[in-house]
Amino acid sequence: MAGSTLRDVARRAGVSIRTVSNVVNGSVPVSDELRVRVQAALDELDYRPNLVARNLRRGRSGMIALVVPELDVPYFAELAREVITAARAHGYVVMLDQTDGDGERERELLGRESRATMFDGLLLSPLAISADELRLRTNRVPVVLLGEHIFNGSLHHVAIDNVTAAREATEHLLALGRRRIAAIGDQPYSTGETAQLRTIGYRLALERAGLTVDEELIVPTPRFHRHLGAEAMERLLALPEPPDAVFCYNDLLAIGAMHALTRAGVRVPDDIAVVGVDGIQEGRYSSPSLTTVAPDKAQIARTAVSTLLGVIDGSAPPPAEVKAPHRLLVRESTAGPAART
Amino acid sequence: MAGSTLRDVARRAGVSIRTVSNVVNGSVPVSDELRVRVQAALDELDYRPNLVARNLRRGRSGMIALVVPELDVPYFAELAREVITAARAHGYVVMLDQTDGDGERERELLGRESRATMFDGLLLSPLAISADELRLRTNRVPVVLLGEHIFNGSLHHVAIDNVTAAREATEHLLALGRRRIAAIGDQPYSTGETAQLRTIGYRLALERAGLTVDEELIVPTPRFHRHLGAEAMERLLALPEPPDAVFCYNDLLAIGAMHALTRAGVRVPDDIAVVGVDGIQEGRYSSPSLTTVAPDKAQIARTAVSTLLGVIDGSAPPPAEVKAPHRLLVRESTAGPAART
DNA sequence: CCCTCGCTTTGCAACGATGCAGAGATGATG
DNA sequence: CATCATCTCTGCATCGTTGCAAAGCGAGGG
Numbered sequence: 001m002a003g004s005t006l007r008d009v010a011r012r013a014g015v016s017i018r019t020v021s022n023v024v025n026g027s028v029p030v031s032d033e034l035r036v037r038v039q040a041a042l043d044e045l046d047y048r049p050n051l052v053a054r055n056l057r058r059g060r061s062g063m064i065a066l067v068v069p070e071l072d073v074p075y076f077a078e079l080a081r082e083v084i085t086a087a088r089a090h091g092y093v094v095m096l097d098q099t100d101g102d103g104e105r106e107r108e109l110l111g112r113e114s115r116a117t118m119f120d121g122l123l124l125s126p127l128a129i130s131a132d133e134l135r136l137r138t139n140r141v142p143v144v145l146l147g148e149h150i151f152n153g154s155l156h157h158v159a160i161d162n163v164t165a166a167r168e169a170t171e172h173l174l175a176l177g178r179r180r181i182a183a184i185g186d187q188p189y190s191t192g193e194t195a196q197l198r199t200i201g202y203r204l205a206l207e208r209a210g211l212t213v214d215e216e217l218i219v220p221t222p223r224f225h226r227h228l229g230a231e232a233m234e235r236l237l238a239l240p241e242p243p244d245a246v247f248c249y250n251d252l253l254a255i256g257a258m259h260a261l262t263r264a265g266v267r268v269p270d271d272i273a274v275v276g277v278d279g280i281q282e283g284r285y286s287s288p289s290l291t292t293v294a295p296d297k298a299q300i301a302r303t304a305v306s307t308l309l310g311v312i313d314g315s316a317p318p319p320a321e322v323k324a325p326h327r328l329l330v331r332e333s334t335a336g337p338a339a340r341t
Numbered sequence: 342m343a344g345s346t347l348r349d350v351a352r353r354a355g356v357s358i359r360t361v362s363n364v365v366n367g368s369v370p371v372s373d374e375l376r377v378r379v380q381a382a383l384d385e386l387d388y389r390p391n392l393v394a395r396n397l398r399r400g401r402s403g404m405i406a407l408v409v410p411e412l413d414v415p416y417f418a419e420l421a422r423e424v425i426t427a428a429r430a431h432g433y434v435v436m437l438d439q440t441d442g443d444g445e446r447e448r449e450l451l452g453r454e455s456r457a458t459m460f461d462g463l464l465l466s467p468l469a470i471s472a473d474e475l476r477l478r479t480n481r482v483p484v485v486l487l488g489e490h491i492f493n494g495s496l497h498h499v500a501i502d503n504v505t506a507a508r509e510a511t512e513h514l515l516a517l518g519r520r521r522i523a524a525i526g527d528q529p530y531s532t533g534e535t536a537q538l539r540t541i542g543y544r545l546a547l548e549r550a551g552l553t554v555d556e557e558l559i560v561p562t563p564r565f566h567r568h569l570g571a572e573a574m575e576r577l578l579a580l581p582e583p584p585d586a587v588f589c590y591n592d593l594l595a596i597g598a599m600h601a602l603t604r605a606g607v608r609v610p611d612d613i614a615v616v617g618v619d620g621i622q623e624g625r626y627s628s629p630s631l632t633t634v635a636p637d638k639a640q641i642a643r644t645a646v647s648t649l650l651g652v653i654d655g656s657a658p659p660p661a662e663v664k665a666p667h668r669l670l671v672r673e674s675t676a677g678p679a680a681r682t
Numbered sequence: 683c684c685c686t687c688g689c690t691t692t693g694c695a696a697c698g699a700t701g702c703a704g705a706g707a708t709g710a711t712g
Numbered sequence: 713c714a715t716c717a718t719c720t721c722t723g724c725a726t727c728g729t730t731g732c733a734a735a736g737c738g739a740g741g742g
Contacts, residue, residue, distance in 0.1 A: 005697095005698055007698080015721080015722090016722045017698090017722090017723090018700085018722060018723075019720085021699070021700065025700085029719075029720075030720075031719090031720065031721085048455075048457070048458050049698085050397075050697085050698050051458045051459040052393060052396045052397045052402060053397050053697070053699040053700090053727090054698080054700075055393045055727095056393045056394050056697090056698080056699075056728070057699045057701085057726080058699085058700070059727075061393060062456070063459075070422065071412075071421050071422040072415070072418050072419045072422045072622065074623075077412050077413050077415070077418035077421075078412075078413045080413075080418075080437070081411065081412040084438060088438075093456055093459075094438075095404070095434055095436045095437070096421070096436070097425060097429075098422060098426075115392055117389050117391055117392045118392040118396075118404075226622070226625070226626045255626050256626060258628065259626045259630075281413065282415075282623050284567070285567045285571075285596050285597055285600045286627065287628040346728055346729085348728080356691080356692090357692050358693090358728090359692060359693075360691060360692075369690085371691085375690085375691085390729080391727085391728050391729070393729095394697090394728035394730090395728075396697095397697050397698070397729075398696080398697055398728080398730045399697085
């Protein structure tokens, strides 16, 4: 029942512990005769190396932690999938935790009693904690920030270019001839940096098109969830002069907005066109399917993981903000039934 | 930079290593004077316990692994969220891995070179590996099976009652007056045990209603993904006599099916009613919203985690199949616009 | 005044693995 | 035949922590 150790195997094979270790690891040459004998003992006892002990001795655990706000938010689930895959390619496994966007939980992670020492490094997608505070708390643990925070100059950080992404989404709506374009998802307070970048991109597109921004059309939401998108859309529909298009700061808001539109009997995209951000799978099969700005999640994950491993082994360049690619996927919610992807 | 150890702190405070350990753990009483002095040293050196060393000594790691086929499948993401939450309540953290439904990957997990020894236990949602094979490979590691496999009598197992769930879904369609009810998602081969149970429930409902099963209406799918639901639906629509309702074996299939129906101009639920299984959030905001049989994921997670911890510390009863509750959520895809939940 | 008791504090061993340096054995070389 | 290089193999120390048993110490009782 209890796992056998190198000592058990050594005793059985009549060799030293060290020789068994050499056979297991294959790094040091072992004579054929002994190798066979040791291997037999290994098999008979069904030896499995104790990785905790190995980690202690080697000083590395082969584990990284990925911390996201909510795993049941599709974007994070899809990103987690890619991170796990990317980590595996480097021989690493991934511990997952959620903060629920709770600042306390995020702080705890980096605090005294956290389990951070079990991991070689941390991929963090912070929501509630501010960039400045992060800097103060990340002396010990190698950290790479993921996706959604403004660059503060002291930590590695992988994200799409949010201003450009938002501008392109808005320009797409403009190119379709829409002129009264709303925005759902602004977060005009300290931890809403990503949202603020998207608002900047949105404004930029309108200004370049020579339009003035109607502040009434910018509806803030505290989080990026479906029901908040629906609520925001209802508010927009209640305006004396409703929009003819909506740029939602993520796909869940967009799906909530489309839900509200469908209920209200408003046609998408004929009456109101909708575009989101994130490129989640859900948007491919919504009715209508959702036009979206899709970050390259696999690329984000690969870059984040290899950067983190670089920080861990000290080979990484100084902290920098790495821009990941994104692209606009045009579907029915802006282009109508013609857009079948 | 490098973390300080108990020895560093002990040296600085002028006490023994053991005393520092006692202060850190608080289990053994320490005089006020020393405690204050040690605490000061702890703070100055910003001591963090090395959890790898602690784990080695204590023989437990405080980590469990959760292995699912695909994390970007919403059901598994939502379940993972609950598992992480439930584990945290017991002081455990969760390592996540994916098998992509690949039997090799699942086998690897339990094999010689796996990282399983790093974890105190394993929550496994097997897809490709058969129950018999599992039994042979799980001697060493405490395992609890999650959600989707038939009970083989030797492992703990938490799942909903799939036969009943499928029967209730089908009966709901019957109660609406539908008579030509299709089923999407059967998997009539060795690893499709969950699907087969749902087929049994489906047949049972029809038989009890005195209807004969039209085998043409049972469309198998190799996996439970959106696009396969759409393909299956297209095949059903091409029949000389299409169905007036569809029971899909999970929500993704249902969403794919509804997507195909919308494209084909078929009205849901007027022409064809659709019901799924899983209760994923996506179904609340689809158009129309999706009627579904929702397993109580939080309950499944709590039961699975506490059972696993029981197996780990030896206090668990002998392996048994634990049935988790489920309930039917009626929404627009069967009840029409009246059903607003 | 001595002994015992109870409390705090300590040193040592151990968890299971690997790094290192050196011991044997073997073969090659002068 | 002696010397040295080469190749295996081994023992010891160590990673940082905690369990255990015993040492130190002051107080209370006989």
